[in-house]
Amino acid sequence: MKTITLPDIIPLFPLPSALLLPRSRLPLNIFEPRYLAMLEDALKTPERLIGMIQPTSRPPNQTAPEGSTGLHQIGCAGRVTQFSETEDGRYMITLTGVSRFRLTEEVQGFTPYRRAHVDWQDFSADLGRAEHDTGFDRPAFLRLLTRYFEAQSLDTDWDNLGEADDELLINSLSMMLGFEPEDKQALLEAPSLSTRRETLVTLIEFSLRGGDAEELLQ
Template identity: 25%
Template sequence: MGARLPVFPLETVLFPGLVLPLHIFEQRYLAMIRHLADLPEGTPREFGVVAIRSGGPAPVAGGPGAGTGGSGVAGPVEPDERSPSERSVAEPGGQASLVALHEIGCTAELRQVTELPDGRLDVVTVGRRRFRINDVAQESTPYLTAEVDWLPEPAGQEQAADQLAPRVLAVFRQYLTLVRDDPEEIAEQLPDDPTVLSHLVAATAALTLSDRQRLLATPDTAGRLRAELRLLNREAALLRQVRAVPVPLAELAVPLSPN
């Protein structure tokens, strides 16, 4: 069964269970957060985070764990020649350019709101559930809303996911030794649950936004873990290759500054 959600387009991909802090400064998204914060106790306080495929200007947001936000897009869906897996929305203020949104997103559950003296908001959100956008509209609100269908984890792939998880965990541990100063400390905190692991790897590995979006759109945990095995092996091989290339001393020399 579908639902209608406030939507926040960002240059990041959010996964269920991952933390996404945001710094909100634009009026329409301040209104969105305040609307959610004022909902009755027990009502889900969540909005949809959807990655921007192309167009601009766009807000800048870090991956889960760090980010900023506040500038976005708003307006009605415009017909275009793009694939069904994206939605295009007009920028506010009557501008002609379009911003294309990916079709698959993840809700962000509002966990903490801190109001700053100048009225801006620092918020902490946690990814909750995946969805597919059916329709985007700007109705009586200054921000986008979307009619969405929820994408629950399909049944029937549990055995395959259980078999893949230890392999992904082992490769991810090796990958962490190449990219982190304290890989052992991080590795001790890695989850055993295949679905949670698949979302953590997708969110924390140094992947492109396109790679992350494809992982978010993968319908089941087993498929996500298979894709992550390929991506982690690719990234680890590239890192080892870079480390194996000697750097000439001349390239390390820094010219003296007159200051």
């Protein structure tokens, strides 16, 4: 991916359980009018960035604290790298993860979608080369993953999975496996690839024991 300028203000796409990580790809189906407007505006900019961010969870009937955005502080911006329009006016797009960001303040304006001032400085490593996990025991991890896929009745291309490099393997699984939104947030906020792998292993092991992974990470 070519070097791009990271703007101070980006559009936000709040979507529970949708995880985007740097250098990973996330396919999205855009159909709501406000997000169609967001996509059209993003495509007019040189960066073509959209900030994926998760809403915070709270107990039913509990209102958000005053001043709360209702969003997690950390999200990940992706560049629109593919898009196509369907006959019924929807867009199928692919976001390629560029960098995580910290939400600092929402922008009040006239767009139908949400925008925010964001800070990139804590995530400068996201713009570098792919990470490697020096402590990664791949055979043990794949054995654990096999048990999980069997327990969840999931299928995959094990040849391609086994040949994927560390970052692609760990990040792709973090994005695709069906964990709770708070678990996905923990994977997003992991400070390094090895920490993300350790979190992923913990979530998988806890699921295999029949536990509640969301409770585990609180």
